[in-house]
Amino acid sequence: MIGRITGMLAAKQPPQVLVDVNGIGYEIDVPMSTFYNLPAIGEKVSLLTHLAIREDAHLLYGFGSDIERAAFRELLKVSGIGAKTALSVLSGMSVNDLSVAIAEQEIGRIVKVPGIGKKTAERLLLELKGKPVFAGAIAGEPGRTPVSDDVRQALLALGYNDKEASAAMHKLPPELPVSEAIRQALKLLSKG
Numbered sequence: 725m726i727g728r729i730t731g732m733l734a735a736k737q738p739p740q741v742l743v744d745v746n747g748i749g750y751e752i753d754v755p756m757s758t759f760y761n762l763p764a765i766g767e768k769v770s771l772l773t774h775l776a777i778r779e780d781a782h783l784l785y786g787f788g789s790d791i792e793r794a795a796f797r798e799l800l801k802v803s804g805i806g807a808k809t810a811l812s813v814l815s816g817m818s819v820n821d822l823s824v825a826i827a828e829q830e831i832g833r834i835v836k837v838p839g840i841g842k843k844t845a846e847r848l849l850l851e852l853k854g855k856p857v858f859a860g861a862i863a864g865e866p867g868r869t870p871v872s873d874d875v876r877q878a879l880l881a882l883g884y885n886d887k888e889a890s891a892a893m894h895k896l897p898p899e900l901p902v903s904e905a906i907r908q909a910l911k912l913l914s915k916g
Contacts, residue, residue: 727773728770728771729743729745729773729786730771731744733765733766733767734765736762738756738759739755739756740752740753740754741769752771753786753811754787755787755814756814756815756880757788757814758771758786760887761788772786773785773786773787774787774797776807783807791819791857792814796810796814798855798858799814802847802851805848809844813834813837816880817877821833823857823858823859826848826858827853831845831849834848834849836877875889875902875905876890878906879892879910879913882910889909893905896909
């Protein structure tokens with residue numbers, strides 16, 4: 725099993741990166757949360773990995789933290805969830821947000837992830853409830869409400885990175901409805 729890869733970041737094209745390790749290039753699929761925190765091309769990078777061996781391919785998945793990789797592995801155990809869907813879940817929400825959704829059994833947060841329907845979300849919530857990986861959720865994270873999560877997800881879906889989305893959201897009044905908050909955040913980002 726390949727547990728970690730350290731080398732030079734040779735290329736990055738979401739959701740895949742190419743890491744050069746002593747002349748060997750490893751193609752690694754990563755969630756967007758990891759992708760946004762990668763260094764510039766040509767710099768050293770270290771990713772925790774998960775190797776999936778299929779009949780037709782050996783695939784590497786990379787993560788910036790232990791908790792992300794552990795969450796990915798738990799998602800793979802859910803019936804009907806494959807590696808691409810698990811990456812999509814981790815790209816669409818942080819491990820903490822997923823933990824909160826599981827703890828509070830909030831199906832609405834899960835179905836917002838592309839590729840997750842109501843039945844899959846229900847199964848995911850049922851099968852992941854009580855798993856140690858998702859036990860440390862911070863439900864009342866300061867400044868984070870369901871509205872701000874919706875705004876963040878919309879900005880990420882439009883191609884902004886997490887830092888840009890956070891910077892714009894900090895400048896918004898907290899009581900705005902989602903649609904108006906998105907509109908104002910886009911105005912702020914277009915000026916930026």
